[in-house]
Structure formats: structure tokens, C-alpha cells
Amino acid sequence: MSKPKVGRPPEVDKDGKVISKTLVNLTIPVTLKNFLDKHIKNRSEFFTKIVTMLYIGEICPKCYSDDYISKAPVGIECTDCEIWIKLNDCSNCGTRMDPRATVVQGLALDIPNPHYNPAHGSKQCSKCMEVKE
Numbered sequence: 673m674s675k676p677k678v679g680r681p682p683e684v685d686k687d688g689k690v691i692s693k694t695l696v697n698l699t700i701p702v703t704l705k706n707f708l709d710k711h712i713k714n715r716s717e718f719f720t721k722i723v724t725m726l727y728i729g730e731i732c733p734k735c736y737s738d739d740y741i742s743k744a745p746v747g748i749e750c751t752d753c754e755i756w757i758k759l760n761d762c763s764n765c766g767t768r769m770d771p772r773a774t775v776v777q778g779l780a781l782d783i784p785n786p787h788y789n790p791a792h793g794s795k796q797c798s799k800c801m802e803v804k805e
């Protein structure tokens with residue numbers, strides 16, 4: 673009964689569940705519509721991307737929810753997807769802070785994160801703070 677689908681596989685959430693979609697109607701200037709017809713292949717994808725970009729840090733780019741957004745000195749996280757959406761630069765030395773101990777690289781499993789740089793308090797990162805134990 674199912675025809676082979678063209679295009680990309682459906683977008684899924686962190687549990688592999690297909691993200692449900694809905695139709696929206698927009699009223700926009702005709703010239704803008706003509707421009708979009710010329711330049712944008714997939715308006716649905718484009719709209720989703722643009723809105724997500726505009727609200728980066730307020731909604732999650734994976735689950736599109738704002739329910740699990742958590743702000744920390746190091747950056748902004750979706751606690752449901754367990755992804756960091758935005759990482760802040762250390763206000764003391766300017767190095768990007770990164771609390772992820774491991775990262776996924778290619779097909780490999782988690783490897784130690786070469787940029788691992790957790791925050792110490794709200795102002796300093798590991799790079800500019802000597803931790804004496």
C-alpha cells in the first residue's frame with residue numbers, strides 16, 4: 673500500500689518518534705511569494721528553519737519545544753533532548769565553554785571532547801581558572 677517515498681526520511685525526535693506536522697496558512701506579499709518560488713525548494717522546511725534560527729535558545733532545534741529549555745552560565749540546553757543549543761564564551765578569557773565530556777564523531781561512538789571546557793561559577797571556564805585539588 674505504501675508508495676516508495678521520495679526525499680528525506682521523516683524528521684524524528686530523540687526517541688525516534690516522527691515529529692508530527694501541521695499545515696499553516698500564511699498571507700505574505702505577492703512579490704515575496706514569487707521570490708520564494710524562485711529560490712526556495714521546500715517552503716515548509718525553510719519556514720521551520722528560519723523560525724528556529726530566530727528563536728535559537730528559546731526553542732529546541734530538535735524537538736521544537738520550549739518546555740525543556742534550560743539556561744546555565746555555560747549555555748542553553750534542551751534537557752529533554754539532552755543537547756546543548758548554544759554555548760557561551762567565557763566572559764573572562766573568551767574561550768567557548770563546552771560542558772560535554774564526550775562528543776559523537778562520525779560513525780565512532782563517543783570520543784573525549786577535545787574542546788571540553790566546563791564553567792566554573794558564572795564567570796570563568798577551566799581554561800582560565802587554575803583548579804587546585
Ligand SMILES: [Zn+2]
Pocket residue numbers: 732733734735736737740750751752753754
Ligand atoms: Zn529538544
Ligand SMILES: [Zn+2]
Pocket residue numbers: 762763764765766767796797798799800801
Ligand atoms: Zn575562561
